Amino acid sequence: MPVVFLLSIPGLRAADVAAMPNLSKLAAQGGQASLTPSFPCVTWPVQANMLTGSLPSEHGVIANGFYWREQREVEMWTASNQKIQQPQLWDVLKQRDPKLKSAAWFPMLSKGCGADYICMPAPVHNPDGSESLWCYTRPVELYGQLRDKFNHFPLQHFWGPIANIKSTAWIVDSAVEAATRFRPHLFYIYLPHLDYAAQKHGPDSPQTAAAVAELDETLGRLLTGVEAAYGQSPLWLAASEYTITPVEHVSYPNRVLREAELLVVREEGQGSAAAGELIDFENSRAWALVDHQFSHVFVRDADPATIEAVCKLFRGHEGIAEVLAGSERIRYQMDHQRSGEVILISTSNSWQAYYYWLDDARAPSFARTVDIHRKPGYDPVELFFDPQTRGIPLDATLVRGSHGAPANEPSQRGVIIASKPGVLGESALRDTDVSNVVLKQFAI
Numbered sequence: 001m002p003v004v005f006l007l008s009i010p011g012l013r014a015a016d017v018a019a020m021p022n023l024s025k026l027a028a029q030g031g032q033a034s035l036t037p038s039f040p041c042v043t044w045p046v047q048a049n050m051l052t053g054s055l056p057s058e059h060g061v062i063a064n065g066f067y068w069r070e071q072r073e074v075e076m077w078t079a080s081n082q083k084i085q086q087p088q089l090w091d092v093l094k095q096r097d098p099k100l101k102s103a104a105w106f107p108m109l110s111k112g113c114g115a116d117y118i119c120m121p122a123p124v125h126n127p128d129g130s131e132s133l134w135c136y137t138r139p140v141e142l143y144g145q146l147r148d149k150f151n152h153f154p155l156q157h158f159w160g161p162i163a164n165i166k167s168t169a170w171i172v173d174s175a176v177e178a179a180t181r182f183r184p185h186l187f188y189i190y191l192p193h194l195d196y197a198a199q200k201h202g203p204d205s206p207q208t209a210a211a212v213a214e215l216d217e218t219l220g221r222l223l224t225g226v227e228a229a230y231g232q233s234p235l236w237l238a239a240s241e242y243t244i245t246p247v248e249h250v251s252y253p254n255r256v257l258r259e260a261e262l263l264v265v266r267e268e269g270q271g272s273a274a275a276g277e278l279i280d281f282e283n284s285r286a287w288a289l290v291d292h293q294f295s296h297v298f299v300r301d302a303d304p305a306t307i308e309a310v311c312k313l314f315r316g317h318e319g320i321a322e323v324l325a326g327s328e329r330i331r332y333q334m335d336h337q338r339s340g341e342v343i344l345i346s347t348s349n350s351w352q353a354y355y356y357w358l359d360d361a362r363a364p365s366f367a368r369t370v371d372i373h374r375k376p377g378y379d380p381v382e383l384f385f386d387p388q389t390r391g392i393p394l395d396a397t398l399v400r401g402s403h404g405a406p407a408n409e410p411s412q413r414g415v416i417i418a419s420k421p422g423v424l425g426e427s428a429l430r431d432t433d434v435s436n437v438v439l440k441q442f443a444i
Contacts, residue, residue, distance in 0.1 A: 001100065002441045003234035005187045005226060006434070008047060008107065009215075011194030011203070011403075012240040014415040019209065020216035022223060023417060026236050030418040034428040037414060039332040039345075039406040040294050041242040042378075044079075046431050047107050047190070050239065052086040053435035055333035060085040061109065062339045063291045064378055067298050072281040074289065077372045081113035089435055090115040093186060096444055101182065105175045106190040111136050117182050119143065119174060121155055131155075146174045158192070160370040161385035161392075165214040168193040172218050176225030183230060186438065189222075191215065198244040200383040202400035235423065235441055239434055240414025244401040247351050251319035252396075253288035253295050253344055254279070254356035260313055262286040262306065263356060268364050276364035277357050279376055286310050288344065290352040290377035293404030296340025310342045319350035321405065332406065348409060351402035354379060360394050368392045 017023050017032065037046050038055055040063060048054075048061040056062045061084060065076035081088075087095075090102035091114045104115035111120055115138070122136035133152040137143040147153075150173050158167040168191050175189050193215045197207040227233050257263040262285045265277040279287050285306050288295040299306045307325050314323045322345040329335045329343055346352055354377030357363045366374040368391035370382045379392075380402070386393045407413050416434065418424050423437060 001185050003183075003185055003187075003230055003232075004438055004441050005189065005234050005236050006050075006438060007219075007236070007238040008050065008188065008190045008241055009194060009238060010043060010192060010241040011198050011244045012238070012414055013203070013243050013411075016194075016212045017415060017417070019212050020219070022216050022220040023238060026223075026238065026419040027417045030236075030420045031422075031424055032415055032417045033424045033426060035240050035414045035416040035431065035434075036407050036428065037240070037242045037412075037431045039334070040291065040404050041407055041412070042292050042294075042404045043241060044108055046241045048084050048086075048109065049431040050241075050434040051088040051107070051188075052084065053432050054086045055432065056339075057330075057333040057336050058086055060336055060338055062334060062336055063289065063294075063296060064108075065289060065291070066338055067281075067289050067296070067340075069298065074281075074376045076375065076377070077108070079109060080111045081109050084109055088113065089186060089188070089438055092439060092444060093442060096442065100186070100442065101184040102186040102188070103175075103178055103182065103184040104188050105178070106171050106192075107188060108190070115188075117142070117178055117184055119146070119178070121153060121158060123155055142178075146177065149177065150174060159372065160382050163196040163383065165193055165211070165218060168215065169218050169221075172222045172225075176222060176229065179226050180229040185442075187226075187234075191219075193218070195244075196383060198401040199380050199399060200401070202246050203244045204246065205400070233419065236417070236419035237423075237434070237437065238417040239431075240416065241431075242403045242407070243412055243414050244403050245348050245409075245411055247349055247399060247402045249319045249347075249350040250353050250396045250399065251317065251346065251350060252353050252355050253290060253297065253314070254354060255358065256313055256317070257284075257286050257288060257297070257310070258356055258358065260309070262309065265356065276367070277362045278364055279356055286342075287356070288352075288354075288377070289340065290354045291404060292378055292380075292402050293346035293348075293351050295344045295352050295377070297342035297344060299341040302341050307341050314342075314344055319346055319352075321345050321347045346402075346405050348405050348412065351380075351399060351404075353377075353381075353396035355394070355396065363394055367394060
């Protein structure tokens with residue numbers, strides 16, 4: 001039976017391949033093509049696009065998080081696989097032939113998915129607010145075995161100010177171990193390393209060039225280990241999730257909404273324990289869940305007058321390229337019930353920060369910490385650390401690279417590489433084509 005390894009690599013550009021000997025070797029053996037991510041060009045939606053061959057209007061993954069209107073709750077970076085509302089590669093393979101085994105290594109919505117073997121970060125949240133390192137695995141006992149061999153997954157190096165190659169190296173080493181033990185026919189691996197330096201220092205920085213070299217060296221271990229595990233070379237597919245473009249501007253949708261008296265806040269804590277401001281989701285007429293270069297603006301009761309007011313606020317606003325409301329969201333297949341009533345899209349040189357306070361002294365306690373779950377939006381400033389305050393600065397202008405806006409320019413398009421000729425077929429593909437490329441290897 002065929003064996004396919006699909007590597008999902010955020011930030012990988014065609015220009016990077018020339019500086020990556022191991023990846024270049026795969027491309028020389030097979031071929032490479034342009035790969036265009038679908039809007040929104042961020043992790044969760046693009047991974048869902050590649051796994052299902054469908055877009056957010058069908059699979060329901062509209063961002064790297066969700067706002068559940070009835071509960072008035074934000075869910076960032078914690079969702080299970082049930083949030084994907086379409087069959088995924090492992091589901092299709094299993095339906096075709098139960099003997100076809102799949103592995104999902106670190107894609108963000110893999111908890112509870114249909115793959116036979118799974119590993120993804122799942123730290124234990126203790127009652128005192130601390131976290132204990134752990135991973136969700138299938139089979140359940142697998143993480144304990146991986147921990148005993150490779151130590152705990154280094155979560156502190158997966159995101160935040162000390163994010164580095166150590167997390168991707170652990171993913172690679174554990175994937176080789178799983179390949180050796182289980183020999184699945186499809187192995188999907190998320191390799192996040194290029195995300196960090198490009199956002200922090202810019203995609204053309206020396207730090208990013210160093211990260212490219214580090215990733216390729218780590219890929220060399222993966223290639224060697226997997227080929228030893230199977231006794232042959234599988235079909236390797238390396239696909240960009242998106243590319244990161246330089247940014248020089250940041251916009252603050254929630255501050256704009258607050259100044260227009262559409263967003264209201266409440267105190268975090270009470271009385272002497274009050275520690276800052278939180279968005280009052282119940283009483284706000286509109287607020288924005290921001291995610292890199294776009295945001296979903298949720299309007300209470302989908303009030304038409306408020307929707308129009310929001311649109312007027314942001315049309316022509318610096319850093320905002322498109323304002324989509326109602327049926328206009330169909331342009332990018334974002335007309336899902338989970339989407340905001342209004343979608344704001346940045347220009348390619350700008351990004352959006354979640355900040356909603358007007359005085360840093362009133363910022364909530366989580367603002368100065370690495371806290372991906374409590375913040376009502378994505379916060380790349382977590383990549384920075386202020387040694388004087390021993391916390392995360394509240395300066396969104398520090399960020400030098402971003403992604404998420406529609407890939408209309410060549411620099412926003414990624415690359416897909418296949419290790420065998422004739423696999424890609426066309427000179428240009430979209431992320432939704434990746435699932436078909438995989439399934440064709442299994443005559444599906």
